[in-house]
Amino acid sequence: xxxxxxxxxxxxxxxxxxxxxxxxxxxxxxxxxxxxxxxxxxxxxxxxxxxxxxxxxxxxxxxxxxxxxxxxxxxxxxxxxxxxxxxxxxxxxxxxxxxxxxxxxxxxxxxxxxxxxxxxxxxxxxxxxxxxxxxxxxxxxxxxxxxxxxxxxxxxxxxxxxxxxxxxxxxxxxxxxxxxxxxxxxxxxxxxxxxxxxxxxxxxxxxxxxxxxxxxxxxxxxxxxxxxxxxxxxxxxxxxxxxxxxxxxxxxxxxxx
Ligand code: 48F
Numbered sequence: 655x656x657x658x659x660x661x662x663x664x665x666x667x668x669x670x671x672x673x674x675x676x677x678x679x680x681x682x683x684x685x686x687x688x689x690x691x692x693x694x695x696x697x698x699x700x701x702x703x704x705x706x707x708x709x710x711x712x713x714x715x716x717x718x719x720x721x722x723x724x725x726x727x728x729x730x731x732x733x734x735x736x737x738x739x740x741x742x743x744x745x746x747x748x749x750x751x752x753x754x755x756x757x758x759x760x761x762x763x764x765x766x767x768x769x770x771x772x773x774x775x776x777x778x779x780x781x782x783x784x785x786x787x788x789x790x791x792x793x794x795x796x797x798x799x800x801x802x803x804x805x806x807x808x809x810x811x812x813x814x815x816x817x818x819x820x821x822x823x824x825x826x827x828x829x830x831x832x833x834x835x836x837x838x839x840x841x842x843x844x845x846x847x848x849x850x851x852x853x854x855x856x857x858x859x860x861x862x863x864x865x866x867x868x869x870x871x872x873x874x875x876x877x878x879x880x881x882x883x884x885x886x887x888x889x890x891x892x893x894x895x896x897x898x899x900x901x902x903x904x905x906x907x908x909x910x911x
Pocket of ligand 1 (some may be wrong): 690708710711780822888890892893
């Protein structure tokens with residue numbers, strides 16, 4: 655059988671269109687495909703929820719690929735190791751309480767499990783705004799990253815979600831948009847994004863899970879974003895908190911959906 659380039663093009667366009675149209679109305683829209691966003695999506699999909707995840711970059715994985723200073727190894731603590739075990743990521747004991755994982759294995763395996771659980775991941779799409787009705791976040795405004803990068807004057811599209819998860823890492827982009835544009839007071843001490851504090855792994859790993867919660871009606875913080883929004887410290891290349899945060903947000907949302 656001869657291969658037909660036009661058929662290949664048509665196959666891609668039609669199939670992607672269907673996938674994107676189906677993602678225009680979901681239970682949960684996750685912004686950011688770092689470890690926290692992917693793990694959150696994984697547990698939601700496992701619970702039968704319809705989830706779309708939008709990632710700005712070509713590849714998911716966020717800050718996990720590079721381990722610490724580009725040494726592609728990550729550390730996880732005892733509490734979080736069960737999540738890597740469940741996902742099938744190998745861990746090695748370094749010293750009591752400190753486990754190592756290869757960051758390439760970790761990202762690729764988490765991504766694979768997330769997709770196979772049913773999360774539809776859309777790379778190269780950025781959330782540039784939210785949709786708000788009756789003082790509640792109920793969707794996202796999306797545009798191609800290429801449009802954003804080239805600063806082209808092209809209007810976005812909109813999708814609806816029962817809940818939105820801000821898993822954009824240090825930048826806390828969705829929370830910043832809500833603070834700037836909505837007039838909604840965030841559920842932080844100041845009503846605004848408080849900003850992250852300097853490195854303190856021990857405290858950060860505890861607070862990140864506590865801070866992974868609803869920050870405005872319909873909007874949850876997840877992963878590093880949670881500490882950036884609620885004013886907790888950063889933690890560097892220990893990733894247990896990201897995994898635990900993703901699982902916690904998914905659990906909370908499953909109860910509400
Ligand atoms: O930064 P990132 O990995 O966030 P995370 O899952 O994990 C944090 C750690 O990597 C590390 C750390 C651990 O100790 O502190 O930083 O909380 O992943 C965030 C992802 O969100 C994407 C971004 O490209 C990255 O892959 N992102 C950010 N803003 C947007 C976005 C946006 N507006 N639309 C779509 N994707």
